[in-house]
Amino acid sequence: MTPVMRIRASRSRLGIRLLVLLALCAVTTIGWAQQNPSFPQQSTTQQQSDIPDAPSTVQPPPAKVLNPPQVPPVLPQNQPAAGANQEPSSDVPPAEKPSTPPPPMPPVQTVAPGTVPRNQVNPAEDLYTLHKIVRFVQVPVTVKDGDGRLVDGLLAKDFVVKENGKPQKLTFFTSDPFPLSVAVVIDIGMPNVSVQKINETYSALVGAFSAYDEVSLYTYSSTVSQLTDFTHRSERLQAALNSMKFVTGTNGPPVLGGPLAGGPTVNGAPVGGPVIQPVNTPPREAHVLNDAILDAALDLSKRNRALRKVIFVISNGRELGSKASYTDVLKVLRTHDIEVKAVVVDSGALPIFKQADKFRIWGQGYSDILPKYVSATGGGKIYTELSRVTIEDAYAEITSDARNQYTLGYIPQAVATSSSCRSIEVQVLHGGLRVYAKDGYCSAVR
Numbered sequence: 404m405t406p407v408m409r410i411r412a413s414r415s416r417l418g419i420r421l422l423v424l425l426a427l428c429a430v431t432t433i434g435w436a437q438q439n440p441s442f443p444q445q446s447t448t449q450q451q452s453d454i455p456d457a458p459s460t461v462q463p464p465p466a467k468v469l470n471p472p473q474v475p476p477v478l479p480q481n482q483p484a485a486g487a488n489q490e491p492s493s494d495v496p497p498a499e500k501p502s503t504p505p506p507p508m509p510p511v512q513t514v515a516p517g518t519v520p521r522n523q524v525n526p527a528e529d530l531y532t533l534h535k536i537v538r539f540v541q542v543p544v545t546v547k548d549g550d551g552r553l554v555d556g557l558l559a560k561d562f563v564v565k566e567n568g569k570p571q572k573l574t575f576f577t578s579d580p581f582p583l584s585v586a587v588v589i590d591i592g593m594p595n596v597s598v599q600k601i602n603e604t605y606s607a608l609v610g611a612f613s614a615y616d617e618v619s620l621y622t623y624s625s626t627v628s629q630l631t632d633f634t635h636r637s638e639r640l641q642a643a644l645n646s647m648k649f650v651t652g653t654n655g656p657p658v659l660g661g662p663l664a665g666g667p668t669v670n671g672a673p674v675g676g677p678v679i680q681p682v683n684t685p686p687r688e689a690h691v692l693n694d695a696i697l698d699a700a701l702d703l704s705k706r707n708r709a710l711r712k713v714i715f716v717i718s719n720g721r722e723l724g725s726k727a728s729y730t731d732v733l734k735v736l737r738t739h740d741i742e743v744k745a746v747v748v749d750s751g752a753l754p755i756f757k758q759a760d761k762f763r764i765w766g767q768g769y770s771d772i773l774p775k776y777v778s779a780t781g782g783g784k785i786y787t788e789l790s791r792v793t794i795e796d797a798y799a800e801i802t803s804d805a806r807n808q809y810t811l812g813y814i815p816q817a818v819a820t821s822s823s824c825r826s827i828e829v830q831v832l833h834g835g836l837r838v839y840a841k842d843g844y845c846s847a848v849r
Contacts, residue, residue, distance in 0.1 A: 538815055538846065540566070541575070541740060543711065543808040544829050545783065545839040553807060554836055563830040566815055575812030582615035583805055584633065584710035586699035590718035591650055592624030592690050597749035598652035600791060601717060605644035607795035609637050611802040617710065619702065620644070623695035625688070625724065633706065689724030692716075692772060696743065697727045697735060704739040712741045713805050719749035720773040729772055733779055737824060737845040742781035744801045745773050746788060781805075782839035 542564060546554040559576035587608070591598055612618055620630040620643050631643045696714055703712045714736075722729075736743065774785050783804060786797035811829070824845040831838050 539575075540571075540813055540815060540827075540844055542811045542813075542827060542829060542840055543581075543740075543742065543781070544811060545781070545804050545808050546831060547837045547839070549835055549837075551784075553804070555807075557809060557831070557833075559811075561832050562809070562811055563832065564811055564813060565828040565830075566813075567825050568828075569816065571813040571815065573811055573813050575810070577810050579810075580806045581711040581808070581810070582709075583612070583617070583713055583802065584703060584706045585612065585616060585618045585713045585715050585802075585805075586621060586703055587618060588621045588623065588695050588699055588714060588716045588718070589647070590624070590690065590692075590716075590721075591622050591647075591652060592688060592721075593652050593719050593749045595652035597719065598650065601748065601794070602648045602650075603791055604794050604798070605641070605647070608798050609641050609644065611798040612637070612640075613806075616802075616806075617706070619699075621695060621699055622647070622650075623691055625691065627691060627695045627698050629698070629702070633702075690718075690721040691725040692718065692720070692722040693725035693727040693729060693732050696776065697732045700732065700735045700739065700741050703741050704735070711805060711808075712739065714741060714743045715801065716743065716745040716773060716776075718745070718747065718773065720745075720747050720771075722772045729775065733776070734824065734845050736776070736780050737841070737843060740844070742783070742805065742841070743773075743776040744781070744783060744805060745777050746786045746794060746797045746801070747773065748788060748794065779843070780841050782841065784839075 544562070546557060548554055555578065557578070559573050562573065562576075564571045564573065589601065614635065614637075617633040617635050618631075618640050619633040620640065622628050622630060630647075631639060634640065696716070699714050703714070706712060735741075777783055777785055783801075786801065788794045788797050815825075824843055826843045827841060829838050829840040
């Protein structure tokens with residue numbers, strides 16, 4: 404090889420070495436610049452356009468996004484929620500944390516509770532509109548034959564109901580028996596003999612009610628007392644009645660003359676000198692029958708309307724000293740569809756005394772009010788009994804009649820005004836039958 408050729412070959416190798424050295428310098432500079440973003444990129448821009456990039460193991464920094472969406476992180480179950488008192492994790496690089504707070508939510512306007520926005524119709528308005536019948540009259544009716552036996556098998560077409568003389572169209576009819584809600588009212592102001600006779604009939608009284616009936620117990624003389632609240636438990640009623648066996652009545656009329664009226668005597672002469680005879684007047688004992696029926700009626704008015712409401716009175720029928728009048732009590736009974744049934748004992752059951760019921764006996768009050776209650780509210784029979792056996796039979800007959808009645812219902816053609824009362828007449832289109840029903844009703848005050 405000539406010297407000239409050697410010189411050219413050495414120059415070529417030197418040029419190749421310079422190119423390789425420059426390439427290595429460019430790659431080193433670009434890698435360092437990528438690891439330091441603050442380094443100006445102008446000096447490497449031209450070199451990158453002339454020299455191809457070599458592969459590098461250093462990952463480029465993540466792209467910076469303006470206003471990134473706020474996606475809540477998924478936390479494990481044992482990690483506390485955001486906002487708790489905890490230090491920020493050091494594993495998260497500062498670049499990944501949001502640098503600006505999220506934009507505020509737009510304001511939300513609401514309306515007052517129970518209202519709708521203006522010029523907007525409430526689609527659920529019709530769902531809360533209640534429709535009810537303003538007036539519905541229910542009439543329990545008892546039908547018996549000439550021998551006093553209940554008559555069954557009648558249909559709605561066999562009855563005619565008139566209100567204030569005008570026939571009404573029946574919209575309800577049933578002959579099914581009804582459970583009872585009964586207030587038993589016992590007069591303890593009678594003579595002790597009559598009270599003790601009533602005490603012996605309490606077992607039959609409890610047995611007259613079924614397991615579906617509810618019973619409450621009241622007593623009265625000069626005042627009214629409620630011994631038990633309404634209960635379905637016969638043992639509770641029996642216990643209350645057993646406690647009444649220790650109650651005694653009055654001792655009868657005072658002694659105004661005879662050997663027991665004065666003091667001790669010796670040979671017909673009073674001991675200790677002459678004795679001035681006192682002026683004895685019989686005590687004016689109160690028998691508040693009206694008040695007792697009113698208290699029982701007010702309690703019955705709060706009971707379930709699905710039950711047939713009855714006041715069962717055991718008394719001699721005397722009324723004296725009540726604060727409530729017969730007219731006011733009858734209005735309450737008619738307003739709440741309450742029937743009065745009665746067993747009249749003692750002097751009220753005597754045939755001669757019943758003839759005197761048409762008059763008022765001074766100092767003894769009225770004795771015809773109890774039959775008037777029975778006739779006006781249910782038209783039933785007055786049971787006047789003297790013996791224990793007949794009293795017990797009356798208990799069973801009264802509860803059977805009250806439970807097994809026809810029930811008629813209608814909507815009056817002319818709606819009664821507030822607090823008004825109207826008369827009712829029930830007829831059966833069959834001869835020889837006796838019909839017992841209330842003779843009127845009163846509308847409740849709204």
